Amino acid sequence: MNKIPECLIHPISIKLIRQGHPWITADNFSNRFPRQSEFIVAMDDRKRPMALLIHDPNHKNVKARVWSTKYPFDREAQHFTAGIQARLDVAFEKRAQELALKERDNYYLVFGEADHLPGLFILKLKDRVLIQFFTSFWNRYKSIIQTTVQEVFPELTDENIWFQLRGETRELQKLPVNATDAGRRDEFHIQEFGLQYLIRLGSSYDHGLYTDMSSVRYVLKKFIKPESTVLNLYCYTGAFSLWAMKLGARQVTSVDLSPKYIEWLQQNLGLNPELNSAQHEALTMSAEEALVKLRNEEKKFDFIICDPPSSSSDGEKRTSAIKSYKDLISKMDKVLNPQGQMVIFLNTHQVSQQKYEKTIQDILGELKLNYKLSMRLSLGQDCPILKGFPEGNYLKGLVLEKI
Ligand SMILES: C[S@@+](CC[C@H](N)C(=O)[O-])C[C@H]1O[C@@H](n2cnc3c(N)ncnc32)[C@H](O)[C@@H]1O
Known part of the structure; x- marks a missing residue:
């Protein structure tokens, strides 16, 4: 291996790496x-x-990521594949020990x-x-990753392994890349907490169910009572709506701008x-419009779920979720029953938990x-x-009760 x-790295990067932050x-x-x-071997200011x-x-923002802080680094690089x-293996084993994951087909x-x-x-x-x-760095290690996955899950055939490039650069946002055939599509059903969902691989950027939200959905069991009425804003493919119905909600209204x-x-x-x-009503319109419509119809809800994209555009200007919350909370309050609750999410690392709570x-x-x-x-x-890595802790939800 070449040397x-x-x-040298930026003084701020030196400080951040020492705090456990893995990005340059x-x-x-x-x-x-x-x-x-x-x-690259990162050197501090004293070399x-x-x-x-x-x-x-090629990445627009994250030019390098920390693989190891354990010296000697040439040895770490030589044994990179191992x-x-x-x-x-450590990551797979962690999930195998996690009992809560047995209740769903989808997990990280x-x-x-x-x-x-x-x-x-x-x-x-x-x-x-x-x-x-x-990061496209991993492209070179595709086959070693695939083989290791198949060693742990020998039932996985090559066609059932999918690769996708994601991220911030335009180049990375191209269509998903399958291990065997870039043009292939796949549709199947998976189970989460006793409910079935349609998953599509190969046809769009997201596959139809937010897995990072699964554990949050489960927790909402505490708040969604049988016979309650539920409003799900920014519902996407309806995972929260179906879950509310499964929990016995009497009436569920789902809102999303996208007909798809x-x-x-x-x-x-x-x-x-x-x-x-x-017992389900779907409204294809913006959350803001839906809230006005529901208020005019004098509809009231016991529980509201609000999970806006971290920023959205109306074609002219971009608005961040946090900025839209003043208008949204004012409108949600008007359709929420006394003692009702709303759960408001923020899906970005750019606002800390503390700042989010203070803003709300x-x-x-x-x-x-x-x-x-x-x-x-x-x-x-x-x-x-x-x-030490706030970017990884991007999901924040607050359950607020009307008093
Ligand atoms: C982060 S996803 C919501 C995920 C969903 N809560 C779940 O867990 O399955 C955001 C959704 O908001 C929708 N959307 C974007 N802008 C909207 C708007 N102004 N009003 C309603 N829906 C909107 C998008 O189509 C997308 O489905």
């Missing part, structure tokens, strides 16, 4: 890393080697940085596995004949609304959180 280039973002230092090098990095010069296998086998496999996410979707690369997702939701409902679709408290104060914080929700069992 690994040793490169684009700056005057990382932009000078030799492009062709797969690995001491401090970490072995995996390098991705290192991947060992880390995959690997959750990137928190499993010490930076930028690599692996989802188990019943008898399929979806391997997601958030509402159609998908209806297909999901059809897969679960024990749910009474007469300020909004409630300005609107002169009385709510009590009943619970904080975050990523669950299969989606661990790495200390």
